[in-house]
Amino acid sequence: MPLLKRLLAWFQPDTSRPLTQAWLAALWMGLLANWPLWKQLQALPEISGARGALFIVAFAGMVTAASGALLSLLAWPRLIQGLLVVLLLASAALAHFIGSYGIVFDPTMVVNMLQTDARETRDLLSWRLLVSLVLLGALPAWWLLRRPRAPAQAFAKRLVGNLAACGLALVAMVLLALAVFADLSSTMRNYKTIRYMVTPLNAVYSVSSVALRRQAAPSGPPAVIGADARLLPRAEGAKSPLLLFVVGETARAMNFSLNGYARPTNPELAKLPVVSLRQVASCGTATAASLPCMFSPLGRTAFGDLKGTQENLLDVLQRAGLAVLWLDNQSGCKGLCDRVPNSPTSRLPEGAAPLPPGLCSKDEMGEEECFDESLLHELDKRIAALDPERVQRGLVLVMHQMGSHGPAYFKRSPADLKPFQPECKSNALQQCERQQVVNAYDNTLVTTDRLLARSIAWLQTQQARFDTGMLYVSDHGESLGENGLYLHGMPYAMAPAEQTHVPMVLWVPEGGGVAASLKPGCLQSLRDKPASHDNLFHTVMGWVGARADVYKPEWDLLASCRS
Template sequence: MSLLKRLLAWFRPDTSRPLTQAWLAALWMGVLANWPLWKQLQTLPGVGIGFTVAFAGMVVVATGAVLSLLAWPRLIKGVLLVLLLGAGALAYFIGSYGIVFDPTMVVNMVQTDMRETRDLLSWKLFTSLLLLGALPAWWLLRRPKAPAQSAGKRLGGNLAGFGLGLVAMVLLALSVFATLSSTMRNNKSIRYMVTPLNAVYSVSSVGVRSLSGPKGPPAVIGADAHLLPRAEGAKPPLLLLVVGETARSMNFSLNGYARPTNPELARLPVVSLRNVTSCGTATAASLPCMFAPQGRAGFDADKPQENLLDVLQRAGLAVLWLDNQSGCKGLCDRVPNSFTAKLPDGAAPLPAGLCHQDDLEGAECFDESLLHELDKRIAALDPERLKRGLVLVMHQMGSHGPAYFKRSPDDLKPFLPECRSNQLQDCERQQVVNGYDNTIATTDRLLARSIAWLQTQSSRFDAGMLYVSDHGESLGENGLYLHGMPYAMAPAEQTHVPMVLWVPEGGALAASLKPGCLAALRDKPASHDNLFHTAMGWVGARADVYKPEWDLLAGCRT
């Protein structure tokens, strides 16, 4: 009878015990919240049901082992509440968009704003949160208080749970070792799909880096920054840097795309570089890297330093950052900066058609608002610096998804029907592409009108424009949507970005370049590594960090 009671206890465990709660939650999250992972495994060659079951067992016991260490009465319910709700959200995003949750994604999440967050909300997300997170959390909170137990005995039980979990994980791994090793080696993204361990690792990694990182002001770079002397009577330079968002090179008709996504730029003397790669696959990774002198291979995000804007300002130039997105990721903290919705004193209000007027979290404006009252914004800058030159940065909302239909105005939707939902996986793929291509056409019009504005400055400045996107986007290829994949495994759709140069004929810069040299750059490999040095060379700034071999125009100068 005693043996029978013990066997029945395994099937009817005391759910008031923290250790029991930890393992039941591990079973729930490991099996149910990882449905996108089980679906993904079944698409891989050589992976059958047997391996999937063994892998699921590994996920459960590994999660149970970790939670065993946290199985204390005053701690476990709070931990499990957060993990269950997080697992419900991750199951939705991984299953819907094919994303992975790694440290870079944590940084993206922390740095996003309410507009971007709103675009990701849906009833499917709330359903996933309810079924996979809120319901088990409600059940957990209703469990009675744990029976009294000495700290030593509870610690012993927790360590036993941890040890048994590790042993079980090792045994399961050994049982499918050949398939496991090849699968993990050839599909590295899987490790970031294991919920909630991916979240625990990624959040912990970002937290440790944040706490252990250097404190104080960013390291100074280009302390010797200066401007080269200009010829007598030469106009000061004006470089417009347009930082695109989520534009991929393969959807630019300038680069061979079959659809006319760049009709206005096609009529202008621009040079579009067709073989450009990004620093990262998300804004938080790419922006700091592309404005740094080291290039992707040498850039360390954990070591704060000054950037291109600091160096140009130290050289004596006027610098202005205009933002129509979620911020500059710290790049513009030490230079004049503003958001499109924050107008200078005496400026005319933004036209109604430029902004969505029904936004609860503040107006979201189309990128064309970056040009609104631009002359007044510039007039507010230091006039002595303006005499030496101006670098103006426009940070777009661009093609940010998943609500692509919000990024193009009603009068500029040449490709219809478009997906009118943030549930991209529920739309026909052609509708998703249509909505995305409309955003590229909108960027095309912004760049053309930016060039038109630059031409109005020709009496004061030797003006030019450099446009480059921060990263690309997946539009359903191989089941992936959006961006943010770890760089080593990211598809070309997320790393192959457009770059467009406009150097007007008759200007001092154009006169200094060899005939036909700019056009020869079209098919040469380039990357975000070139931005820092090309911008410095463009405006005649020099410092010890300047590398002429990374300046795209250096080889063209006579």
């Protein structure tokens, strides 16, 4: 009879015990919340037939055992239920986003998520997300919270039980790994993104990694760079520089018709004397990673190793004596513009006319979103509000676009600028035909094209006073369903070219001081030369005639063209 009772206990566990709750949650999350992972593994060509099915079963056992081992250590009465509710809801959300968009959840994605504003978050909300949260998260959490309180147990006895469960789980995980070691090592080596699809371990690792990194970062203001920043002397009668630096969002180079794309996504720029660089690599695959790196003198590799924070291009330009203004139509400048004049498009200078009707609209939550053309509104008044002495020396104006931010691409282009139809009018991209997704995305590029053309037209009105020019570059690219991937944010080493190959466009007007300093035809020779975000800091410094000890002429794209 005692033996029979023990056997029955395996099938009727005491669900009031924290350790039992931990393992039931580990089974639920390991097997059900990882459905995108099992779907991904099943689609791999190396994993097929009976052997492939055996590997997936063994891998599922390993995931469950690893989750159970971790949760066993945390299976304490006052801790486990609250922790499991959070993990269940997080796992349900991750299952939706990984399954819908093919993204992975790594530390970079955590940083990007923390810096996402309410407007961007709303674009990700859908009924499918709600269903996933309810079925995979809320229902098991509700069941869990209805369990009776666990009977009192001595601390030592509970600790021994938790450690024993953790140890057995680790042994089971090792045995399963050894049983399918050949397939496991090959899969993890060839498909490195899989490790960031294992829910909830991906969330635990990534959030912990970001928290530890921030804790270890030195406190205090950013480190000073370019303390010797200065302006080079200009010839008598030479005009002060006015550089418009447009920071694009989510534009990928391969969809720019200037770069050979078959569709006319750059109809207005094609009529202008611009130079499009076709081989430009981004610094990251998400705004939170790329934007700070773009404005750093270090380059992608050294910036990734940077401990703490340091000043950026805007600080150095301002220290050199130039006027700097950041205009934002996105989720902020990620701290880059904190020490220079900055403004969102919605905050107009004193005496400015209101934004024209149709340029902005309110969503269902009452929040206002404006098209990027609002960045050009009342620019003269914005410049007039800056320090006139600095403006007289020169001005660098940075415009941060909303650009092609997804997944609601259809919101990023006005009704009169949607040449590619039909377009996907949903944020659930996987539910649209892929061509509709591409149509909606390409319409955003046509919108950016018009912004850049009108920006050049405005710059031409300033040529009596300034030596003008424009530099446009996107922060990262975008996946549009290739290989089942949507959006962006993949770990850089594993990211497809769609997410790292970005457009860069230069406008250097003939007759200006910059054009006169360049060898004839040299700009055109830059079209197919490899470039990256590493070049931006130094190219801007060289363009406006600023110098500092951090300036590297070999990283200045225009240096080789100067006479």
